[in-house]
Amino acid sequence: xxxxxxxxxxxxxxxxxxxxxxxxxxxxxxxxxxxxxxxxxxxxxxxxxxxxxxxxxxxxxxxxxxxxxxxxxxxxxxxxxxxxxxxxxxxxxxxxxxxxxxxxxxxxxxxxxxxxxxxxxxxxxxxxxxxxxxxxxxxxxxxxxxxxxxxxxxxxxxxxxxxxxxxxxxxxxxxxxxxxxxxxxxxxxxxxxxxxxxxxxxxxxxxxxxxxxxxxxxxxxxxxxxxxxxxxxxxxxxxxxx
Numbered sequence: 001x002x003x004x005x006x007x008x009x010x011x012x013x014x015x016x017x018x019x020x021x022x023x024x025x026x027x028x029x030x031x032x033x034x035x036x037x038x039x040x041x042x043x044x045x046x047x048x049x050x051x052x053x054x055x056x057x058x059x060x061x062x063x064x065x066x067x068x069x070x071x072x073x074x075x076x077x078x079x080x081x082x083x084x085x086x087x088x089x090x091x092x093x094x095x096x097x098x099x100x101x102x103x104x105x106x107x108x109x110x111x112x113x114x115x116x117x118x119x120x121x122x123x124x125x126x127x128x129x130x131x132x133x134x135x136x137x138x139x140x141x142x143x144x145x146x147x148x149x150x151x152x153x154x155x156x157x158x159x160x161x162x163x164x165x166x167x168x169x170x171x172x173x174x175x176x177x178x179x180x181x182x183x184x185x186x187x188x189x190x191x192x193x194x195x196x197x198x199x200x201x202x203x204x205x206x207x208x209x210x211x212x213x214x215x216x217x218x219x220x221x222x223x224x225x226x227x228x229x230x231x232x233x234x235x236x237x238x239x240x241x242x
Contacts, residue, residue, distance in 0.1 A: 026117040032062045034115050034123045035076060035108045039069040042127035056120050073108070076130045080105045083133075083222070097122075128168040135165050139178050140186055140224045147225045148183040151218040156237060157181050157227070159212055161205040177205065186226040187216070189234065201236065211237040 030037060040061045044051040054061060084102045087094070094102060104119055105126075115123075137143060139162055159179035166175060174190040175198075181187050189212065191198055204210060214234030216227040 027111075027114045028057065028117050028120070029112075029114045030057055030062075031059070031113055032065070033073065033108050033113070034104075034110060034119065035073040035126060036065060036069055037061050038123045039072040039076070039127055040065055041124070042072075043069060056124060072127065076126055077105055077108055079130055079133065080126070125168060132165060132168060135163070136221055136224065139163065139165075140226075143223055145186070145224040145226075147185055147218050147227065149185070151225075151227075153216040153227065156211050156213045157187060157216065158209055159187055159205075160209050162186075179205075179210075181227070186224070187212075188219075188226055188228045190228075204236070213237055 034056065037056050041051070041054055041056060043066075044054065044061075044064070080101065084098070084105065087098075088102075100116075100119065100122060104115075104122060110119075159181055162178040162180060164175050164177050173193050175193055177189045177191060179187045179189070191201065195201075212234055214229040217230045218225050219228050220226075
């Protein structure tokens with residue numbers, strides 16, 4: 001028999017940065033490098049979730065800047081500068097949001113630490129996007145990966161679990177489950193965090209190889225290709241008990 005678990009369309013970082021936004025022209029002075037402040041908040045929230053009430057405009061964050069925060073901000077800056085430069089060299093047209101990112105990441109000190117107000121949300125998410133990117137590269141093992149074998153599969157795949165990721169997309173309530181198939185391709189299944197079968201599925205995939213049926217097709221995260229179902233549902237194949 002089969003047990004159905006809902007999946008969803010998952011977007012790469014380029015699509016994430018093209019998400020809905022509210023354009024605000026007001027400028028806000030935060031008194032420091034906004035990305036460094038974001039790294040402080042990221043660190044504090046990782047240490048204690050009760051720090052969720054702080055915002056990037058709180059002076060408390062500036063008073064708690066450490067060398068670790070400045071080092072992380074530098075890594076994030078270099079990472080996205082390189083990533084966006086590659087897109088520009090490929091003559092890919094930037095969305096307004098992506099253009100904001102390009103402008104911000106190439107001038108994180110702003111105009112004397114003055115920033116358009118809509119940059120606050122952008123800066124807040126960059127540490128999360130950065131670590132998501134690092135995890136993705138770790139999953140694939142390298143930054144240029146092509147599909148081995150068929151790029152479209154209508155049938156069953158036997159999968160071995162790698163790890164789960166959260167995308168941190170503002171309106172995304174899905175967890176990405178990453179696997180390898182028999183051809184060593186990467187396969188991603190998405191499950192709504194409110195799915196009542198998630199705990200059972202999680203236990204099953206961590207204890208043994210699983211078989212999943214569906215219509216799979218190729219997607220890309222930058223230059224890394226993977227397989228994922230193209231419909232709203234896929235099935236976990238459960239062996240019949242005689």
